[in-house]
Amino acid sequence: MSVELDVFVGNTTIMDEEVYQLWLDGYTVTDAVKVRMEGGVLDECEANADVVLSDTMDQYRTFHMCERLLHSPAKLANQLLYQITPHRQTILIERYYAFDDGFVREVLGKKLSKGTKKDLDDISAKTGVTLKSCRRQFDNFKRVFKVVEELKGPLVENIRHHFLLSDKLAKDYAAIVFFANNRFETGKRKLQYLTFQDFAFCAGQLINNWTVGAVAGPDSFVDNMVEDMDVDLDKEFLQELKELKILITDKDLLDQHKSLVCTALRGKTKTFNEMEANFKNLSRGLVNIAAKLTNTKDVRDFFIDLVEKFIEPCRSDRWTAADMKLYLTHYTNSVHILDTFKHQIVWDRYMGVIKSCIFKMYHD
């Protein structure tokens, strides 16, 4: 005796959020039933194992059939096959496009290609995320990447509009797309301590300040339709960054800068001596990063450079986060007083991003 067929179809599609999560997480039906039963679902409604199994299979089937629609979420709203309340639709989409920070950290900055897809089982083993779930997340990244690649206009807006995602999730996807497009190196051992959210924050800073779209500003519609405006860094700006080199090549300027900063810092921090001693080194580091950004290779190494050239020396000198804040604020602002330095705007645009990135990245 065996169950040959078992279906349950509601006029309004019934979806259990818990089972949906299990499905998204790539559990097999058997595992999902186990998890549900351990979770105490049997206490509800006098259910037994058969009932839970039947329900789980039904739900899995429903999700499987809906998956096609979730690939282009806009369709979900005007398809006729499943009657799903708008609220439910939002949940379905949001959860489907949600990802594990552990997983995304592994593929961040990598090319979203077949090659990477082949490595997914390694990533799965490393992160503990099931292969099925890895594939879904990877395909989501790729799908979003492909769609926005061909679109004009602001990146976050495009993602939110095409995939009906929440603001937060759309921003995260923008970060992923931005990283994948610029192929930032994030996998080096020295960068391991950084979380996805650290990178996502930095990506947001870069998108908002260093891209073509950033210049146009949110209120200007003139350049709004430039392709890849939020994905590619502003080439002109990168060229201009070379001018900042004068801050380290001109000895007068360097000394002047140092004395201004040291005057401001003196007595305000315990690590003042280290700061004073390291000033030239650190300043050289930051300005060199800026000057090299015209090179695609060096753009990729942006984060590793930040860590190696700035964050690690500071950390070895045991700067606190407050020290860091104090130092960078004065370091940036002091340049305004240097009257021979003509590139104040570029400096601010550069340091604004560097400052917030370093603040974010300066932790254990």
Place this chain on the structure above:
Amino acid sequence: MPGKLKAKIVAGRHLPVMDRASDLTDAFVEVKFGNTTFKTDVYPKSLNPQWNSEWFKFEVDDEDLQDEPLQITVLDHDTYSANDAIGKVYIDIDPLLCTEAASVISGWFPIYDTIHGIRGEINVLVKVELFNDLNRFRQSSCGVKFFCTTSIPRGYRAATVHGFVEELVVNEDPEYQWIDRIRTPRASNEARQRLISLMSGELQRKIGLKVLEMGGNAVVGYLQCFDLEGESGLVVRAIGTACSLEKLSSGSILNTHTHPNTAPASNACNSPSKDGKESPLAHGCRSTHNSPVHSACSSQRLSQNFSISVPTLIFTGMGSGGSAGKEAGPLKTLLRQQTQTALEQREFPFFTLTSFPSAFLLHVGGVVNARSVKLLDRIHNPALGNTRSYKLLDWNSVTADEPETRDAWWEEIRQEIKSHAKALGCHAVVGYSESTSICEEVCILSASGTAAILNHRYMREGCLDIGSTDHRFEEPSPPTCGFCHIPYDELNMPFPAQLTYCYHCRRQKVPDVLFTTIDLPAEAAVTGKGCHIQARLCRLKKKAQGEVNATAISNLLPFMEYELHTQLMNKLKLRSMNALFGLRIQISVGENMLLGLASATGVYLTALPAPGGIQIAGKTPGDPSNEQHILTIQKRINDAIAKNKELYQINPPELTEEGVGSPIPEPRQRSRLFRSHSESSDELSELDLSHGKKDAFVLEIDDTDAVEDIHSLLTDANPPIGFYSCNTETMPGIYNWTSGIQMFTSVRILRLSNTNLTNQGLNKIFTDLCENLLKSFYFKLRSMVPCCLCHLNFTVAVPEEELIQVAVTAVAMTFDKDQTQEKLAEKLIPKGGSDTDEQLQFPLELCADSSNSQPSSKISGVPESTNISSRAASVDYGSFADRCSTWLELLRLKAHTIRRGSVKTSRRTQSLAHSVSSLEHSSPLPEGRSRSLRSSRSFGGSSVTVVKMTPLSFLPGTRIIKYLGIINMFFIRETTSLREEGGVSGFLHSFIAEVFAMVRAHVAALGGNAVVSYSMQDCVLMENPNKNQAQCLINVSGDAVICVRESDQDSLASTTTIGHSCSSTTDVTT
């Protein structure tokens, strides 16, 4: 040329990619009606084509408009090879032919392909211009409204209920034609879909003609079924109840809606002029037209037909056994005689309705049931031998005699039902339905209904208005219990039963148990809550062919019916209940087994005596170990009964001393329900005062069978806390429905791998299957608690030798936890205001219901305060009416009432006028509302209208403002990649979802937002996993409606209920 059909193809979306090279599609559309075809231009390289075509115009007969669907085919243009079909849409034009229904069909339809399922959507506009046709001999029946709803639809009142209409048409099944061997599965499926669409169109038209002949304008309780008889053909048959419906004005719609289960109240039609219709001039009914009209060209004799009629059991009260047709005694039947004359003119006084206007149903006798086993004839179809060119719908040459045969079969069964009803002293059958079960060449035809006595006035025109004001004079008892009173003569009972005086009015006799196929009358007094009761049975039979097989089956049938009945009775007792409503007994035949499933909703009717317990008796009393065993079982049963009483809140009022005074017939010897029922009924005439001794049913454990039965009795699990279930429209004893609903269809198929199963083993498997299904529903719907599964409709089938299929459609509805308070408040408000005038007019009546002292009973027209009036002083109208020895006397009384009624009318109209004016200034008119709903749909955020579906005739918390027409759809789906689609489960899951989607799309295109009285008549699945193939046929039907939220017009409802005379259970939805 009486009609012009216009269609416009607007656009498509989400089309499938047909050209792999470009990942796009070059789509165009063919629009076909009858033999005329139009084409749109090709819209190149798009998955979202915008055709925006001209209006395609078809000039056609209205007959064709009724029969034919509009056929829209979407194709992919291919320059070098044949164009590829993407899919089709069939649009039923019928709703546009009724002036009161939809005026335009406009919306997105899923493009359906029988192999690939839904493939994108197409936006279509359809209109019809009808020219008036005065030809008396016309063949069309445009304008006759069809309703699946088995009650008088909301917003209408029944001026006349004409009675039973039936029709069937037969054709060859395209699947079994020779051409099927050379055409593609797709072509074959499409031929079948189209044929069935044509056949149901024709069927509907023919039924419509009969209705027109009878003078009616609508069919209520329309039930259409398909019999796939394989090689011997395809039968489409339908039954329904012809009525003359009148639309109530908008003001009164509001009124009647608050009271859906009883008569559309009198206020709309109480004008004095209508009273004249009671005059002798008013004609009764024309029953002679009731017989099917066929062309009489049966030169081909059907000599090979073989049929066996099964001795049918009549279930009523208790007991079984064949019934001798005894005529009812003379004393009781004054009233009946009048009704009978009207009804007996008819060939079949049957009604497919399950709930009725108040005062329509006078008495209920019990369930009548007839089955017959027939052999389908394989070879008699001459077309199979001929090399006839294939043509759809060739009625005359091939199968002209076929409907005759089938008609004769059904005629036979209906006659049997009629005579059973007569034996119960009843002249009508209500809640009537027919069904078949086919396996190879054996076919079981079944019919069942509830024998009843009806108020004859509804058979005449213009009667209802009067009926509702003066029915009390005619009716021997109050509506809360009147229908329970026995219609047959107590001295001459058709079957053994115990009679007692009605526990409610104490005036008339009632049986100890009542079984019916109808819904619980809204005004019935019920104690506690109801519950879903199911009896399940499997019987193995030997594989056989032809006559031997048919004989074997018909020998088994009576035993199965008896066992099902016994099970039902035991389960009813176990739940301490005394009546079953909505009883549906299904017997399905397979090659090596018969499946029986009886479902009903049990309730405790206050009017009926409390059921006794169940007593276990051992066969060998001496054996101590056995004794011990019996004691434990007895204890378990007693515990179960006590638990159930608590669960269903069955606390019948203890009778006072005064109550005991009335004579109660003696409970004869203990009725041995189980396996012993030899008592004769004749001894029941003595009266005895020894009331209070409750009669217990004795279960005798004499063999393993009995032990098995007791186990199955006790293993039926009650629904978990927060859940109730029933198979009727609403749950007796539950009020305050909130708006949450979830309709669902579930199908489960079990494969029996064990080849040498016993009957017991099989029973267990079948019972577990049903129980597990219920458990699954409760689990799935647990987020809706507290909720009730209503209209649980189980359908069993044996699709293959070792498969058992159970399909269920039901609706889960949420209700307010707080039951009592609301109910009382609700009850008092309308009553206090509305019935004062009636109370003044009928002061004597007030005491009729005084025995009712619990607050939970619902008695329309009698406020609680009347309890103080003394019983003894009351004049009993019931017996008074009985004593009226002549028709004249009654007439005089009636005339009296009519006069009083018309005085009341002026008051009523006043309040009506008041409500109409308040309607105008407080909120937009319903029509306007619906329009604004539709416009918001096209411009709002979500582009898809939410369409609710329910098997019930109403949606809680809403008001139906318009019926848009009947939805009757038939789909076939086939796959040759079963594994890829997720196996049979995946295949059926997506098919059912697609069917829902297509129903919703059609309703939305008609401008509606809900389907009521939805049902899935057929779900036939054939699979061949080895070949990776499966095929499924689904037939669904329902009524498309527009409904609006009740809360939007709350203020109105409260003003208008003041003019309204009764309250009901469903009232509470406000």
